[in-house]
Amino acid sequence: LLEECKALHGCNTGEAKLTNAYNLPCKYVIHTVGPVWGGGKRKEAQLLADCYRNSLQVAVDHKIRSVAFPSISTGAYRYPLEEAAKIAVATVNEFIEDHPGELDLVEWVLFDQKTYEAYDTKLSQLIVSRIVHSPRLDEINRALMDGLI
Template structure:
């Protein structure tokens, strides 16, 4: 049976009851602004203590921590690329963020995961291109043997929700 539970939701990712939330982190994993700061605040000081032991994370890769005080059992921290015009493997690195996050979630037998709009804030990735990558990678995962059955793409505002929804409508499902 084909799993196709991919949705867009606008709101605070830290409040979602899913198995895994994804943090759009920086390479230090020690917190920052935007969704990263919000996740660190909501998870509590234990998250920072745990992240200090991880030794950072290169762009495109992902690391797993417990969810601590979040409704989610796990947090996958992934470092999206900073947009530098598109000629520096930004699209490949962003796709790797989604793939690596999904693999870590699958290793925990997670059935649900929520992604923020990785690299679309201060990292400057063009929202439409990022949304197409997100939708394509998430649909690929739902059609694979991974444990993931439900993926929520979380938008930080109305505009991003519209961009993600448009990408879902425009990006064909894999045959």
């Protein structure tokens, strides 16, 4: 794995590159470099979104149907957790909507309770938003108002 990574000649912030997984319990590793938090003045939000978007694009390009993400940049790079979770969930959701049927599973691999709770909150908000703004729900509401139901 290390030798294949060396052959990639690095990876810029927000980019994503693919290697084989070798002895890891998966087929491939998609490498990305998250932004170091600098107070939000160096396009960190865009770069963090690029990490997720470009990683998913690499997966789709290589017919990889499942992906697992950590909370990119929230450790040593000190990206604020709540903001990172918001960006991660929104970016992945947008990508999935723009690429229907291309991915079967996107998982979050989160290493502590605080991080889990931040992502759980953002995912729950997304689900509620999708229900409230569902085209089917709008159709049902119109039928109720028209006295058809």
